[in-house]
Amino acid sequence: MNEQILSLYDLNSAIKNAVKGCLPDMYWIRTETSDVRENQNGHCYLEFIQKDDSNRNIIARGRASVWANTYRILKPYFESETSQPFVSGIKVLVLVSVEFHELYGFSLNVHNIDPSYTLGDQARNRALILKQLEEEGVLTLNKELQLPYVVNRIAVISSPTAAGYEDFCNQLENNKSGFVFYTKLFPAIMQGERTEESILLALDKINQYIDLFDAVVIIRGGGASSELSSFDSYLLATSSAQFPLPIITGIGHERDDTVLDIVAHTRCKTPTAVAEFLIAKNESVENELLFLQEQISYKTTQLLQNEAIRINNLTTHFSYLLKEQTKEQLSELAKITIRLKTASSHLLKEHEHALAVKAQYLELVSPENILKKGYTLTLKGNAIVKSAVDLTKGEQITTLFSDGKVISTIG
Known part of the structure; x- marks a missing residue:
């Protein structure tokens, strides 16, 4: 070799x-x-x-x-x-x-x-996903859903330990208008390789109880912006676009919209901004109802005033006619006039009494009046406790009085 x-x-x-x-x-x-x-x-x-x-x-x-x-x-x-x-x-x-x-x-x-x-x-990948969703006719489906008139039953997809989730809940609970929101957390992993799979599983669970909620909130806070690639997923986007409830996103990214943001019904920048959006929505409804209440009161008063004027005009007209009649006719017309005055007065009093009764009833059944009578209202979270069997040892409850509240723990 x-x-x-x-x-x-x-x-x-x-x-x-x-x-x-x-x-x-x-x-x-x-x-x-x-x-x-x-x-x-x-x-x-x-x-x-x-x-x-x-x-x-x-x-x-x-x-x-x-x-x-x-x-x-x-x-x-x-x-x-x-x-x-x-x-x-x-x-x-x-x-x-x-x-x-x-x-x-x-x-x-x-x-x-x-x-x-x-x-x-x-950018190319995002553009391809959006183009595919548009070609499939699903890109704007979620945006086309109508938010309920009052939105207060919220399914939340978030990490339970995320600071953003805590901020969201605090913002809702401490809103200045005193609105009550009922939230249910569907825990999910909001960063890393399992984000897409985890959110899809949460959406599947919500879909099983679709009639219990007004909207879905997907929020993420406290994570790095570098973890957002999972929200540019085609599978997550197409599932969200076709979801039967309006989806509101607040994934904490200010610079760019993810594909999920684009297909969602409403995009907010942060979890706190999502809470502010929900509060503002209900404040708008409250303002509209107050306006309608004022309009009803004004129209009712105007109607009664117009009827009073019309009756007074009729009385004046009959008085003029009386001068042209015989004594016998005058006597009969006088009786008719008295009956008309009595009837009109009685009609006005009936309307005024009905309005007073309704106002008194509304005052009596108001929660503030009931609490002033010595009754209390017990809450577990945001839900009203209707039976002792709904409570378990160790749970925290809030008892509302007319002049404050007390937080207790079930022993």
Whole structure:
């Protein structure tokens, strides 16, 4: 055997030198991230892949790394510019050098990244989803739903521990108009890879109790804006667009609308803004009812006044006619006049009495008047407690008096 015999190390060293000699520069490459992992030392290890035109089959694969000193800079820069986490499955334009190590083999070392390329890909993806929804005729379906006249039964999709959810509830409970809102939380994961699946499951649960709610609120607070890519999902968008209840979003992002925001009935910037929208909606209804009440009162008073004038005119007219009649006729007409006056007076008194009775009844049945009589009203959350069997040990209740409230815990 005359061929030169090399050790594996020698062969790998020769490959390393060949790679270094032939590919000494850095290259910008278009690729897709896969299997992104960060270790305890702050280094990021991942794979770059390329798929065929059908986007199904992988035709190229390369192991890559971003060393900690570079990763600490590139990751926040990329996420700040794109509002997209640096995770698997995104299209990137990266500056790499080709490395070959005797022990670890071939890899690409990442030195820089161009966020504008990813932004362009995100915009294209968003535009494609919106175009598909429009072609399917579902893009504006949720917007076309009519919000109920009074909106106070709310299904909430949120993380139960999110600060935004707490802000939303506090805003509703402490509204200056004293409106009562009934909310039911359907917990969901609002950031990360399971966001889409989690929200879809929550929507399915709400759909089972569709008659119990006026609207659905999807809120998210306290998370990074870089976690918003899940809200640009086609499946989430088409499900929300076709949902039978109006959907109001407040996912805490001020710069751009996600696809979910675009298909929702109403888009608010934050969870607090969603609560303010619901309160304002009910205040508008209250103002309209007060206006109608004033109009009814005015019209009733005007009608009674007009009738009184008409009767007085008739009386004057009959008085004039009386002068032309005989004494016998005058006597009979006088009787008729008296009866007319009596009847008209009685009619006016009946109308006034009916209005007074209705006003007295409204005052008697008002919650404030009932509380002043010594009665109390017990609430569990926002719901009125109608029976002791609805309470369990350890639950907190609120007892309303005419001059205040007391919070208790069931023993």
